[in-house]
Amino acid sequence: MTTDTSQYLGRQGADWWRGAVIYQIYPRSFLDTNGDGIGDLQGVIDKLDYIASLNVDAIWLSPFFTSPMKDFGYDVSDYRGVDPMFGTLADFDRLVEAAHARGLKVTIDQVLSHTSDQHAWFQESRQSRDNPRADWYVWADPRPDGAPPTNWQAIFGGSAWQWDTRRCQYYLHNFLVEQPDLNFRHPEVVEAILGEVRFWLERGVDGFRLDAVNFCTHGELKDNPPREEIVEGFIGVRPDNPYGYQLHLYDKTQPENLAFLERLRTLLDEYPGTTSVGEVGDDDSLGVMAEYTQGGNRLHMAYSFDLLGDRHDPAFLRETLATMEARIGDGWPCWALGNHDVTRLATRWDAEGHAAKLRLYLVFLLTQRGSVCLYQGEELGQTEAELTFEQLVDPAGITFWPAYKGRDGCRTPMPWQADARQGGFSRATPWLPVPDAHRGLAVDRQEADSDSLLNATRAFLAFRRTQPALVKGEIRYHPVRDEVLCLERTHQGSRLLVALNFADEPRELPAPRQAQGLEEAPAMVNGAWQDGTLTLPAYGIAIARCPQSDEEDAQWDV
Incomplete structure (x- = not known):
């Protein structure tokens, strides 16, 4: 199913991103074309007609960069390389060209706050205290008793500081120990990161989703105070995770971050029509969303985890959205009800197998002021997969099992064909299993059903394109x-x-x-x-x- 794109009011001009619907693709789980059980860039190319048929405006590709895959691509060892499991730079160039030919913009993940510990920058930085990149990462001496410099906790468990015997210092890692944090207080780091972003702009990408963008700068090396009450929100704030026991005053969301965002925006403005959407995780995430998008010289858009939790009663939703409207001024929000980090929407909001609820949640999302990220499989009503401990690969799930089962349940492969091997995702055993329950939600089965959620999604997105009030x-x-x-x-x-x-x-x-x-x-x-x-x-x-x-x-x- 396709729509006359001449009727689309939101794709015209440099501000196409205002009110745009961006389809998030997790490449590992989208379509495997080479038979290794892992999705690839060719799989995205092969399904561009399907994506265009949804009547979305852009795609967002989760990381496909060269990586040891400790955090499945969010640990980048080469910002300019395509990991061989996904293909080549030539494949990426063909993807951009093919998407543009179908009227689809292409946005890609950029993980700027940290790299892999296998990145050449870190490998050099850790060798000594006086090499050219010695200060490119956040290094600090131990306390007099040998303890870490501060009490900061990592989201994936344990101290945010790791001892390194080469330098006899600690380095900061807000996520995995294999993901050292870059030092954005160093001007050469900022210039280097902007150069990596420019590389992809020159290859024709239309924008970037910026992972954990409020983590780019750290504050004074002071202990965070304790949190009086643990209220689940941003990923990691849970009773089973010490990260949630602190108020994160010094380890993220620092005022100096704004200067970097302004430098980034200046770069993007050199390429008219490009955009940015930042992921914000903070106690006052709505306030940070507003601050990071106001003034026309920072991010174009930002999204938070406020609608990615369990609560979904209308009073809570109205309060959250109205609060955002009251604070954002000339900024612009981006909303999502699901992504690769949280329990699937259909399960989280108690709508498994409930067509009317799923339609309601879809329309709720698509009638708000702002842009929208739609995670692959939401158009099918894909549910959270129930996996055993032995099937887990997510380091967060393995660490915190059984209180927290991690993110694998929302990352299982797309079911394309109900009766095909592995749901049509791969001819090999996939990196995560295809649950039997997902076969009934497969694309081929829903395309044949005029009343399916897939066709309802297409229909409402086509209708939305004809309504300027709903878009902008x-x-x-x-x-x-x-x-x-x-x-x-x-x-x-x-x-x-x-x-x-x-x-x-x-x-x-x-x-x-x-x-x-x-x-x-x-x-x-x-x-x-x-x-x-x-x-x-x-x-x-x-x-x-x-x-x-x-x-x-x-x-x-x-």
Whole structure:
């Protein structure tokens, strides 16, 4: 299924990214074409027609760079190399060309805060205290008793400091011990990193997803204070992980980071039409999202983990989104309900096998102000895979089992064909298993079903492209009424009302009399507007066009 792209209002111009829908691809699990059980760049190329048929605007490729794969590509040993398991630079160039031919932008991960300990920079840095790259990483002397310089904890467990016998110093690693942190206080490091980013800009990429972007700079070497209450949020903040026991005042989200983001933006501005979206993990992640995207000289967009937890009642969702709107000013958010780091949406938000709920969550995401990241498999309703300890490969899952089972459950292969070996993902045994439960969700089966979630996703994304108010419009939230989340989007004289019923039973609410349902809306938009009343089925969706001013609007705010 394809759409006339001439109708698309968001892809025009340098600000195509505002309101764009970006499809996240985890290459290891997308499609294996060479029979080694691991997805590759050719697999992405082979499925570009499928991706374009979803009516998304861009793809985001999770890391495919040269790496020892301790953290599956988020430990980069060569920023400019394609790991042989994924293909070659020539394959990547063909991917960019093929995507652009289909009207798809290409964004790629950049892991800038740290490298692999196998990177040539670190290999040189650790040799001595006086070599040319001696200060390219964060090194510190031990305390008088030999203990680490601070009490900082690593997200993947244990101290964030690792002793190195060559220098007789500790180095900082906020993640795995094999992922040493770069020293962004060193001007040569900043210049080197910007050079690595420029390499990919010259190859034609349209933007970057910046991993853990608020970790690039550290603060004074002081102990973090204890956290009074452990509330699960950003990955690593859990009762089973000492990382969550601290308030992270000194090890991340430092003011100096803004100077680097401004340098990065200056570079991107040399390449009109390119963009950036930063991943933010912090106690005040909404505030950091706002700060990092305001002013037009930092990141274009940022996203956080605020919608990636378990809680999803409409009051919480409204409060989170309204708070973001109140703080972001001229900045721009990017929203996601799933990615490669968190439990699959269908499982996390209690919607396994529940088509109406999954449609509701999809429309909720796609009617917010901001851009959207849609993780591969969400269009299928893919569920979290239940794996045994022996099947785990994620270092976080192995470390914290059984309290935390890690990220493998959301990274299992895409099911392309219900009846094919390995779900059509590979002709070999895949790096993670294909659960039997996922075969029923396979692409070929859903494409043959006009009522499937896959076809509903295509239909709503095609409809969204024709609605400027949903792509780039302003937003206003109305009070939650009887578990119905109500909002409006406005753009250049057009005003849309959106009502989303999170209840498991029908709802009837007062509504402006001039509200008129959209005939062009897909069938999943099933609410009825009539004579000042809105009727919604359980988990129902309603969208109406309404004049900018209406004397009966007060009913919408009851």
